[in-house]
Amino acid sequence: MSVRNGLLALLTTGPRHGYELKKELEERTGSLWELNVGQVYTTLSRLERDGLVTEDDAAGHGGVVDDAPKGAGQDQRQYSLTDAGRAEVGEWFAAPRLRSAPDRDELVIKLTIAASLDGQRSIDGGRIDLDEIIDAQRAATTEALQTYTRLKARADGDDLARLFALDAVIAQIDGELRWLDQCQQRRDALRSTRRPSTGSSRPARRPHR
Amino acid sequence: MSVRNGLLALLTTGPRHGYELKKELEERTGSLWELNVGQVYTTLSRLERDGLVTEDDAAGHGGVVDDAPKGAGQDQRQYSLTDAGRAEVGEWFAAPRLRSAPDRDELVIKLTIAASLDGQRSIDGGRIDLDEIIDAQRAATTEALQTYTRLKARADGDDLARLFALDAVIAQIDGELRWLDQCQQRRDALRSTRRPSTGSSRPARRPHR
């Protein structure tokens, strides 16, 4: 629903056409992800179907206020919010995101299943090794953290949207890293409880930071 | 892809039928989310279509090894991994989750857009108030944190999957809370820079914890 609600929210400030909406949604959410233009049009037509937006066909030549975007001039279909649409946006902004049933997180699924299958001879001759999975993920996550930390260092201090978005991504990545360490620790703890000195290959964990 | 990959991963330990897979996937990922049985069957048929699993029709009566589940006895279709399927699982476990293009997060979209629309008279007479949105979300998030913290306190210390899952959810929620505070601070900072003493209604932020 992100795209859908995002588009609706943008339209509260006035009608726009598809291409503009794409650009604006990307920029106003921090320019961290790209939106396929095609999806804007599909989503808009679904919104129209649901009575949340209307399409005011204003052909480029002729009338129109003409503070129109520079490079325009042909089809130019404007979309506006209906009252129902305005109501939906209001509700969206007013209602917090709930976590009654938490989202499925693919990484959590991977690690929990790996934990319960750990050591089993199952993947064509190989074994599922929880430690390896965690280590590989930690490497990738650490790299991502660096990437976004760098982006944040370079960010324009007045672009609130971008700062918010970068903070969020970094917080998520950082949380993931902590979580990975936590999993490792739990695991080691359990292992040492059960088989007190299997003093094998596992090196001591360096906590990050 | 969570369900799809989860099912594939479970099948590495041997053939199972649909209903079993549903139960097992729920339990082995910490029993924090529910999976609609219907989806298991649709997903399995898609996996079959893609040549990743095969369906060995083993009617309940007659042969079969008969360590079969107690309450069974009728249709009982077993699904097994093909070689292609086994390969996919291997790749899934081996490859870390990438964050090259970060996922769209609806809450981030909501707050970034709200930040850029803040104060505008736009929602049928009302205004979009970033502070209100943040406060409402913080309340909901705080409640969620309590819920899952309680669950964790009661959790069985030997159920690694459940502990992993609870840790992950809590880490996410905690991160969200910190992020909300961070947004608030950034905002207050920016506001005081621009209009030095608008000493209006906003009370001082209590940092959480």
Next chain:
DNA sequence: CGACACATGTAACACGTTACATGATTTG
């Protein structure tokens, strides 16, 4: 007998993604 867990599936739909097709206008 009735409720519940076991067991299987289909149909319809939601949102999101990619690839494709088309064309005007601006700029180097």
Next chain:
DNA sequence: CAAATCATGTAACGTGTTACATGTGTCG
């Protein structure tokens, strides 16, 4: 003139969600 940007859309497909239909076996 060529390439980039502006601009609009469709077709086909992917996963996930809900609601519905159907039936057996067990237990109180």
